[in-house]
Amino acid sequence: MPIARAAKRATVRLGAVALAGALLAACGGSSDGASGADGKVTLTVDLFGSFGYKEAGLYAEYEKLNPGVTIKQTDTEDEADYWKSLQTRLAGGGGLADVQGVEVGRIASVVQQQADKFEDLRKYGADKLEGEFAEAKWAAATGANGEVLGLGTDVGPEAMCYRTDLFAEAGLPTDRAELAEKWSTWEGYLQLGKQYKKKAPGKSAWLDSVGSLYSVMIGQEKERYYDTSGKLIWETNPALKEAWNTSVEAARSGLSAELDQWSPQWNQAFAAGSFATLPCPAWMLGYIKGQAGEAGKGKWDVAALPGGAGNWGGSYLAVPRAAENKEEAYKLIAWLTAPEQQAKLFQKHGSFPSATGAIEKIADAKDPYFSNAPIGQIFGDAAKAAPVQVLGVHDQNVSQQITNALSEVERKGLAPDKAWRNAKKGVANITG
Incomplete structure (x- = not known):
């Protein structure tokens, strides 16, 4: 579908959503009867990260x-904790928000096991929006019978x-183009890291x-x-083993600050300047700004990734069947995921x-916080070249077991082969 046509349809959708919402409020209720008698409705949104x-x-x-x-949002910083809580509430049928976030590594589980x-958002008209999203993004949240179980965010x-x-x-050089050339491979990235370690500022x-x-x-x-x-296939995947071996080399070379991502210590490290590089998907830009604060402005920059393009993360907004305000919830997520709002979110928060x-709309975007880096071009080029990933039911769980095992190598000095065996046991327990 041509981009111009998609944008035009999205503009119409934006107006329709706004008008529909206003009419609902004026009429004092919704079709599912969840609004208050005074015509007011509170939409609850439960997210992670x-x-x-x-x-x-x-x-x-x-x-x-x-x-x-009125919109009320609750947050859980760690996605694993969020998902565990969501599973408990889905099983019990209570305590669910009108809108629940779903990380891309969980969407196959939703589609295949929890539909x-x-x-099914088609009942509210979501099937008309298919051409407005990247094909792979849409397909991942679509069930075997065409059910639309979430709308893609980033x-x-x-x-x-x-x-x-x-x-x-x-x-070390600071120019983003020069660095992209020096670390065009992951081997080059580690070599530059070893140079950094020799003259690393402070700790x-x-x-x-x-x-x-x-x-x-x-x-x-x-x-x-x-x-x-x-x-x-994770155990026999040569690409995964290469990522494992590179990570083990980084740990054994003393290149890591040994911080658990999303932990309080990791959050504090942004302001303290505890590490010099951070592999970052687009959504990480907003997180860096939030943790490093105003003092970090102009100290950060963004360069192309070693080893070529890739994708890490991305999410969906879904409406549980047990939600109180299903129709209004759909109108909200349709508006939030429309092109106009997604473009605004990238400009202000970095979510691609x-x-x-x-x-x-965001191709020429630059970010003053990140030394005026051309983030629209850098992440846009990466998005075009990134592979369409195969998603499985336990993607996120398998990933967690592997990163847990790498943490044992990094923090405890555990032998890599023993850590690998621990990962195998953990995956076997999860996948049966």
């Missing part, structure tokens, strides 16, 4: 367009974020953790944990759009 909707002002904008609607727990094209001030102090390390290194490397592969037939009509 940092989606950025509130920070980018999108909730406030939607509430202004839809008098009578009966979520609304995708996670990958780059490398780095601290120019720390690089300069260590005598800073080359990267935050080998878990993040592994995650961004495996994000460069089409097949990671499953093949196209749905068979679990999955809506095709938004990608053209």
